[in-house]
Amino acid sequence: MSANRLSHRASRHVKERIIESILFLAALVSVATTLGIVYILVKESVVFFNQVPLWDFLTDTQWTPLFDDAHFGIIVLLSGTLVSSGVALAVAIPLGTLIAIYLSEFASARAREFAKPVLELLSGVPTIIYGYFALLFLTPLLQKLIPGLPGFNLLSAGIVMGIMIVPYVASISEDAMRAVPMSLREGSYAMGATRLQTALKVVFPGALSGVAAAYILGISRAVGETMILAVAAGMQPNLTWNPTESAATITAFIVQVALGDLPHGSVGYQTIFAAGLTLMLLTLVFNVLGHVMRRRFREQY
């Protein structure tokens, strides 16, 4: 009898162990993938930096890996990335925040139930579609307002990228605002505050950590976005801080090279790893920043 019970326990134990290992392996896949990506990026970048000094990479103001007189100034691609992301955030942060405040504090339950899924639908639109929307709809429209705007430009791509990011910013900010306890709102109303005053002076600061996280996520999305820029912003490396010009971003350049314009093994080909590493460091910085901000503004309810 007791032996039977013991063996039963043993079999249960084995089962538990098997399930545990499967779960562990599943978790390992994502960690291993990340490590693998970092490994490849660093390894290939080392090959690149053996031929191109890091100093040149950081300070050169030309990006001409295809020319005989090759230059590898990442700042050229970085400017495209930063300008387009800047435009996108200038659209997404105000719009997303306003939408979040509306949905969380003003909209009726019915309006919210309707608006939120529709908003989230926006983020489901394939980015290639957004790219063509920018190129074929928004750019011609902008050209009427800004004469001489080139067919490929950072402004149009950035605005559309901003529209794409709005649902992320709005949805996460709204969640954060709704998580602010009702007791704080009641406290504000009890002091004679209006809805708008309560939303802006109590709920928004109360949700700051979540809202900051939403912004950071938006920035990461903007920096890493590829298709819209490849389609609508042009592929020409151009060191500029002017959004009405055409310029390649880091991501657009990687697409261009990965599509096969450069032979494998050449320095030009290696550049995509150095560019990729830069991109990853950039998003890493924003993620860390997001974490720090979250910690700093963590509410204690």
Add this chain to the structure above:
Amino acid sequence: MAEPKPALDTLPLKARASALDFYYGDFQALKKIDMPIYEKRVTALIGPSGCGKSTFLRCFNRMHDLYPGNRYVGEISLHPDNVNLLDKSVDPIEVRMRLSMVFQKPNPFPKTIFENVAYGLRVRGVNRRAVLEEKVEEALRAAALWNEVKDRLQDMAFNLSGGQQQRLCIARALATEPEILLFDEPTSALDPIATASIEELITELKQRVTILIVTHNMQQAARVSDFTAYMYIGELVEFGWTDDIFIKPKNPQTEAYITGRFG
């Protein structure tokens, strides 16, 4: 309270509930409440859980307006101007400008100590630094918190202890010089020492403001209040001087509750 009690009809009235019914949707939570609130006195609302004492309190500053489906019938008149503050034509924000509330759990805003107290003034459009500083200090002094926080007014309010947070909420409520201060079980989340300091504060505050306090702690009602109202399932069972209610209640239900045989 050794001195002889004045006759009730000679006391100045601050507010009066008349034939007050309140509904959460179809559920009637208050039934025909008639009750006076006397000026610069502390009135305690006691009764078992679910008796409607908090619901009654929250009628005074129209907090029920924040949620759909709530309905008032009857009136609460505010004196001296004798306006029915439940009337549909009366803006709840105007009501809340004259009556402040302190909640069960301390609910400081995610702001500095100074800005928490200044909140009600800023909401009313007061932004002159000198005025704010003066009013904030006065309110913090009245809430017996000034000495503890005067050197760190720019700290976040969350860094205060629970009892300090509740006194901050009282200071916040006082800063706008309300006519009535509503307390909704203000010490139920606090330890005994913090509770004692809040009770002492309430007794001091009645010099300047009319106080209505909900409490589930009968000793507290006995300690701080001049008048006590005993409520049961949405009805006002008995109202009177606190020592009358506690020593010789007229209603056997009240007596059962007071003596702990029920509740």
